[in-house]
Amino acid sequence: MLESFQIIISLLDSTIRIATPLIFCAMAGIFSERSGIIDIGLEGKMLLSAFVAATATFLTGSPVFGLFAAILASCSASLIHGFACITNKGDQVISGLAINILASGLTITLGIALFSRGGQTPPLASEQRFMPIDFPFLDQLSFVPVFGELFVEVISGHNILVYLSVLAVFFTYYVIFKTRFGLRLRAVGEKPEAVDTAGISVIKMRYQSILIAGMLCGLAGAYLSIAHGAGFGREMSAGKGYIALAAMIFGKWNPIPTLFACLLFGFLEALGVRLEGVELIWIGEVPVQVMQALPYVLTVVLLAGFIGKARAPGAIGVPYSKEG
Amino acid sequence: MSDSNIIPKWLSVGVIPLMNLFLAFCVSGLFIFFIGENPFRAIFVMIKGAFYYPGAIGYTLYYTTNFIFTGLAVALAFHARLFNIGGEGQAYVGGLGVGLVCLIFDQHVVGFLVTILAILGSVIFGAIWGIIPGYLQAKRGSHIVITTIMFNFIAAALMVYLLVNVIIEPGQMSPETRDFASGVGLVQIHILAKYLGLEMAMSPLNLSFIVALTVSVGFWFLVWRTKFGYEVRSLGHSETAAIYAGIKVSSTIIIVMAISGGLAGLVAINELLGVHNKLLLGFTAGYGFTGIAVALMGRNHPVGIFLASLLFGALYQGGTELDFEFSSITREMVLLIQGLIILFSGALAYMLNPLVERIYIKYYGNYNNA
Numbered sequence: 096m097l098e099s100f101q102i103i104i105s106l107l108d109s110t111i112r113i114a115t116p117l118i119f120c121a122m123a124g125i126f127s128e129r130s131g132i133i134d135i136g137l138e139g140k141m142l143l144s145a146f147v148a149a150t151a152t153f154l155t156g157s158p159v160f161g162l163f164a165a166i167l168a169s170c171s172a173s174l175i176h177g178f179a180c181i182t183n184k185g186d187q188v189i190s191g192l193a194i195n196i197l198a199s200g201l202t203i204t205l206g207i208a209l210f211s212r213g214g215q216t217p218p219l220a221s222e223q224r225f226m227p228i229d230f231p232f233l234d235q236l237s238f239v240p241v242f243g244e245l246f247v248e249v250i251s252g253h254n255i256l257v258y259l260s261v262l263a264v265f266f267t268y269y270v271i272f273k274t275r276f277g278l279r280l281r282a283v284g285e286k287p288e289a290v291d292t293a294g295i296s297v298i299k300m301r302y303q304s305i306l307i308a309g310m311l312c313g314l315a316g317a318y319l320s321i322a323h324g325a326g327f328g329r330e331m332s333a334g335k336g337y338i339a340l341a342a343m344i345f346g347k348w349n350p351i352p353t354l355f356a357c358l359l360f361g362f363l364e365a366l367g368v369r370l371e372g373v374e375l376i377w378i379g380e381v382p383v384q385v386m387q388a389l390p391y392v393l394t395v396v397l398l399a400g401f402i403g404k405a406r407a408p409g410a411i412g413v414p415y416s417k418e419g
Numbered sequence: 420m421s422d423s424n425i426i427p428k429w430l431s432v433g434v435i436p437l438m439n440l441f442l443a444f445c446v447s448g449l450f451i452f453f454i455g456e457n458p459f460r461a462i463f464v465m466i467k468g469a470f471y472y473p474g475a476i477g478y479t480l481y482y483t484t485n486f487i488f489t490g491l492a493v494a495l496a497f498h499a500r501l502f503n504i505g506g507e508g509q510a511y512v513g514g515l516g517v518g519l520v521c522l523i524f525d526q527h528v529v530g531f532l533v534t535i536l537a538i539l540g541s542v543i544f545g546a547i548w549g550i551i552p553g554y555l556q557a558k559r560g561s562h563i564v565i566t567t568i569m570f571n572f573i574a575a576a577l578m579v580y581l582l583v584n585v586i587i588e589p590g591q592m593s594p595e596t597r598d599f600a601s602g603v604g605l606v607q608i609h610i611l612a613k614y615l616g617l618e619m620a621m622s623p624l625n626l627s628f629i630v631a632l633t634v635s636v637g638f639w640f641l642v643w644r645t646k647f648g649y650e651v652r653s654l655g656h657s658e659t660a661a662i663y664a665g666i667k668v669s670s671t672i673i674i675v676m677a678i679s680g681g682l683a684g685l686v687a688i689n690e691l692l693g694v695h696n697k698l699l700l701g702f703t704a705g706y707g708f709t710g711i712a713v714a715l716m717g718r719n720h721p722v723g724i725f726l727a728s729l730l731f732g733a734l735y736q737g738g739t740e741l742d743f744e745f746s747s748i749t750r751e752m753v754l755l756i757q758g759l760i761i762l763f764s765g766a767l768a769y770m771l772n773p774l775v776e777r778i779y780i781k782y783y784g785n786y787n788n789a
Contacts, residue, residue, distance in 0.1 A: 135568075178767075179762065179766035179767050180766060183766075183767055183769060183770045184769070185765070185766035185767055185768065185769065185770075186766055188502055188504070188564050189711070189765035189766045190765070190766035192504070192708070192711060192761060192765075193758050193759075193761035193765060193766055195758075196708065196754060196757055196761060197755060197759065197761075197762065199754050200751055200752065200753070200754030200755030200756070200757065200758050201450075201755055201758070203754070204454070204748065204749070204751050204752050204754075204755050205454075207747060207748070207749055207751070208455070208748065211746070211747070214751070334572060337568055337572065340565070340568070341569065382580050382584065384576040384577070387572075387576045388573045391572045391573050391576075392573060394565070395555070395566055395569045395573075398555070398561035398562065398565060398566060399555045399559040400559050400561070
């Protein structure tokens with residue numbers, strides 16, 4: 096009993112660690128897609144900003160500087176996306192794909208040119224990273240059964256970006272549903288003509304949305320390389336941007352359900368790692384690949400309308416032009 | 420957006436795509452310059468690596484073969500206004516088709532027949548991986564872009580599982596099947612040349628290249644010379660019009676995705692039957708994604724796709740040469756160039772149109788009024 100409780104605690108702990116970049120990216124996706132811009136490029140923006148975060152931190156020694164550099168890099172990628180598909184009305188999927196491939200090539204090329212370590216950045220010392228924060232009263236609380244353990248192991252002891260990701264969810268919810276900006280943003284994604292008629296610039300709204308998305312992806316990237324990890328490794332985003340995209344669809348473009356989708360997908364991955372080589376009663380050994388594929392399978396099933404209907408914003412993927 | 424009708428076709432189909440390509444190369448050159456190397460020397464090294472050394476052309480054409488298959492796969496879907504990002508997964512599962520056919524039959528059936536069956540296997544398995552997203556798009560309205568992305572990942576997980584746990588050669592560590600029996604496979608061109616008394620440098624170029632060229636002609640015929648091709652293109656122009664014209668939209672979508680997946684699946688014959696002679700992990704190496712760049716550059720036409728594939732073949736082969744000649748740039752540079760080509764030839768394809776139109780009108784007046 097005690098042992099299985101320990102297992103659950105450690106599972107939840109890794110769930111949160113795995114889910115953090117997903118949450119940032121999925122919120123980024125919500126901002127972008129709610130304004131009508133498809134964002135396949137989450138993956139690339141995260142990868143690019145992970146590289147820039149590690150590089151800037153290594154060069155300056157300050158993770159805070161690295162974080163801002165990451166956000167800047169990710170926002171530049173957003174601007175390229177915007178220039179291509181808002182200003183030039185290009186295809187949003189193609190543009191996003193270009194950003195992903197570009198980020199993949201750019202990070203390895205620059206990494207090798209700068210550090211000659213096969214695309215990796217030099218490892219960062221612990222004072223150059225965002226380290227776990229221990230909450231106060233840990234010692235006193237650890238005596239409380241169940242809750243105390245939960246608090247000490249699961250809630251406390253993460254780096255600052257983990258807590259920021261939770262804030263990001265509430266930020267996204269608040270901005271999108273409770274502010275005038277959010278109302279306009281949603282309107283731009285559903286019926287841009289109506290927003291235009293009301294005298295609001297569709298172009299400007301969309302650029303603002305993708306810049307917020309850029310910032311959030313920058314946080315995700317920084318989490319990977321200067322908080323959770325200690326340096327950049329090639330292709331370190333490893334498809335997380337796509338899982339975030341899946342989580343966003345799974346959460347039906349709503350922040351709170353999307354948060355739970357991210358946690359679910361994080362949990363599945365943690366469980367997959369945990370179950371490797373373990374014989375389960377009735378089932379036998381569950382291959383780790385089943386757990387890896389499950390988020391994608393679930394998303395396909397959801398999109399096909401077998402468990403509820405995921406409806407994308409009305410004007411998604413359509414460049415806006417006044418002539419109609 | 421579509422091609423402009425203010426300027427003549429040779430400008431919009433010929434000159435502007437070349438200008439976009441030129442821009443992509445200029446930006447790539449700038450990157451090389453900022454890294455501290457000479458971009459012109461890099462180009463020189465790549466051209467030499469792609470065409471000059473013995474066997475280089477063979478390697479270039481071997482890569483070209485893959486890109487023709489995936490480029491055609493993406494292009495056919497584009498003609499129906501479907502974006503098939505799933506070429507990578509379809510090619511991977513196509514490899515499963517090849518692998519299964521060879522492993523099951525190669526001990527019992529004559530090699531030639533097994534090879535034919537394996538080619539069919541690659542097409543059928545690739546097609547299945549295309550049909551499912553096609554069906555979900557046609558009947559359930561799930562967006563094909565998202566589904567095909569998801570299917571790439573599902574394919575990757577499936578193949579890792581099968582290769583690690585099921586069809587791995589017993590008693591060995593690396594996740595690959597046993598070698599296919601001798602006599603199974605597509606002959607490499609340099610061996611064929613030897614039979615004919617010609618001396619050719621060794622390269623992985625094999626009969627798949629001939630298959631790719633044949634399929635390209637078939638693609639042209641299918642899209643522009645058959646009723647089905649007409650239906651596909653009508654659907655691509657306007658779904659509403661297609662419905663009014665009595666075209667069965669859902670079955671057209673499903674068939675297009677089946678053929679598209681089958682085309683992508685053919686990558687497996689070049690890689691597995693032509694070169695590796697076994698099924699192994701990750702043999703698709705991003706060719707499916709490059710197919711998107713190829714289709715965009717080639718304007719979804721077989722001739723354009725052949726030329727774009729040749730360019731990417733040369734980039735891939737020439738890129739490997741970068742590793743030897745430079746200390747600070749490597750073959751991953753090609754990925755960067757590829758990204759820039761997708762950006763300029765795809766997402767920014769029409770960026771230059773207004774500029775070119777303005778210049779044209781200034782000197783020649785409106786083309787259509789002339």
